Amino acid sequence: MIESCTTRVSTNRFFKEVIVSQPDDGLAPYEQDSDLVRSVVASTLADLGPQISTAEESSEAACCIPVFMGQKLTSLVTFLINGVRDPGVMEIWKPVGEYEELSLASGFFGELDRFQNVSSFVRFEKGAGLPGQVWAKAHPVIHDNLAQHSGFLRAAGASAEALSAAIGLPIFASNFLATLVLISSDASPIAGAIEVWNRSDNCFELGTATYATEIESKFQLTPGSNCPFEGQILNPLEEYGRAVLVEDLSLVGPSRLDLPEQFQNTLLIPSFVDGQLQSITSFIL
């Protein structure tokens, strides 16, 4: 049940914390957080668009994305970074100009100055590169094994060899607003697993997934697998269109109960296109 879901979890990896809140609660769930976090959430609420902000002289950064069901804002997901030394990237790509083209609106790059420099000049047309593919498909896209990935165009020349996997999430209201890109390194993965579940008739099937090295192969599902979670956890996602943060592993499938100690939480983000639930992206945190 949705009320039993926590709204905030800490991880000791790339993300310090992940927070899910309801728009009606405004800034209330963020009272204990820094000004940086509160301002990012406030501007997401005001602009109804995703935001990333990085503190000038610290390693703190926050990213807040809105989750919509059709035109209705249902929830906010906030990712906090603090004191990370391992490489990792968060980016928001928004359409610019009269052509269907994305440019970097905001981002966190840590020490990857060169990657940031390249990204600030690169434009992706609809269908091109990871951000453009997410837009064209209106669907989350995962790029694994980035060093060898032909579709990941920017890493060359950016001293970004450490980056290993990337996910692009579409942010859709009644139309496409932006692509959120999260890129992680093996040293400090964004999540133990990222899985994209596609709606298929009455169930959800695994589309693509990427797993951190700590996740044993017995937990790794093959594309086409049926969704291990159902009922009470799917309900809020489908009915209310909300992102949820689940602390109870049994809710996301009995097979997940033996997951390593450091991966005990699951973030589920639904993607609605034209008011229809099209996919669910799960992050094992």
Next chain:
Amino acid sequence: MSIATLPTPVAPRSTASPPPEPIMTLRGVSKGFGGGVTRTEVLSNINLNIREGEFLAVVGFSGSGKTTFTQLLAGLEKPDEGEVNFHGKPVTGPSPERGLVFQNYSLLPWLTVRGNIALSVDRVFSKWSRGERKDHVEKFIELVGLSHAAHRRPHELSGGMRQRTSLARTLAMKPEVLLLDEPLSALDALTRATLQEEILKIWEEERQTCLMITNDVDEAILLADRIVPLNPGPNASLGPTFAVSLDRPRNRTALNHNETFRGLRNAVTNYLVSVRQKAREDSQSSGNSIAVNLPDLKPQDLSPPTRAIFGGGPNG
């Protein structure tokens, strides 16, 4: 009124108009030569939109299929896979709507500058009156600054002037898309810089759709609205598009102090250096060169008998 409740936020519906149609498109274009085991893929899965009125630079390495690329656009070659479209229709052959200027100016040696330009103008605008055609020719001779040399034949011209003539001849045909295939590569650095400025000036006046192939990052940044790297071949594909958001008119010397210029120049250069490095490593790991150790051997001293030097420096 008690507590103010926030209305549930609702995202506005977008009213964006559809994007303009690109003037040319390449969709999944591949091109190779030869057959069977000896076949080499030159270009692989090329996707590109050329926008009306833009200056697009494609920066690539020698041997990466740059020439094949322009020949596909010009209609001189057909793709093995995918399609090349002009105004949404497949390109089936060359046409004056797509004017091509390449590195080796193909001027007719027995005609003057004026004669070479007039030949093309008379052919393309055969319906115009003689006077109209003559004025048109003179306008383009002047545009490229060759009025003083209009009566000269190609062998009496410097390389730069020949390339100006080629440019004028192509521009005079009023193509919808101007395809420049390394037009300045054969020129010395100084002439090249001068002609870059000329092309820039002409383009800024005419705003004609222009695609230029080049191997020079600075040339690309000076001229273009967008830069697309062509990765090293075989199987060359396009890299990410870099937007050149530098104000026009642009000035080479002033750009050196511009932060955006510096960042963009470094980004494009680093990208090209890295993809080449990667291609080299890939081919080396598949190559068959054997590691050789350098023998510890000093060369024999073959210098003539030494002149003794005393004290400080030598005296002439």
Next chain:
Amino acid sequence: MGGYVELFKLGKTYDTPNGPAIIVEDFNLEMSKGEYVCLLGHSGCGKSTVLTMVAGLNPITDGGVVIAEREISGPGPDRGVVFQSPCLMPWMTAFENVMLGVKQVYPHGTKSERHDIVAYYLNLVGLGDSLHKRAGDLSQGMQQRVGIARAFALKPRMLLLDEPFGMLDSLTRMELQEILLDILQKDRVTTMMITHDVDEALFMSDRVVMMTNGPRAKVGKVLEMPFERPRKRAEVLEHADYYDLRGEMIGFLEHQDMQQMQQDVQEHQEQKENSSSNPPASLPSSEASQILT
């Protein structure tokens, strides 16, 4: 006191029917062992005259050149020279071309030692797969690699490079610059290079010597390059001083261009007056003068 290489009051005067023409005058430069110095300037400023005098290919009229405490008098294998075109024997393979010189300077080595020296340097320049290709069948960039391998294989005390990458396109040029720096990192040969490419001078050298316009060319301004070695292009480009130094050199070259252009125009006009209606047999070297006329 005193450098590994000393150019001491170096001068070059040619006798012409109109009296002596002083091309280079009072040119002084000291280089320490392993140092990389670029002479920067446009063609015709006397850079090549200086370099060919150091190479011993051009008689010195004034002053002298000392390398490793010996005054030079004529060419020798202690100085490896690479020109814009590498002058290979086109009918010989890359291997044979390098072997020509290696045989000369290693007569005391065994056959297999000489073989290894040639193969080692051709591998270094990335030609390990093309040892037995005919030089005439190689691209310009590949030929220039053979030229570099040949120069290094003779273990010269000094390397003299006269616009070695001038004929290559800018991306191939960058690649060969990196290869050359890699070899120099292993084998710190004292190097003098002529270039008009500002980025090349910045990336390659320890010091850039900007020469005043000829005639009577001498050392104008000298700039120290603050970039650490081994150098990576991306890091050099990102160095805080890179673009300021680049600006200074571009400014210097532009000033030189202006002077050259004025000179050319003057000469061109004089020519016109002298030879009334006939078109000039040879055109002025720079396009710039064309525009002004």
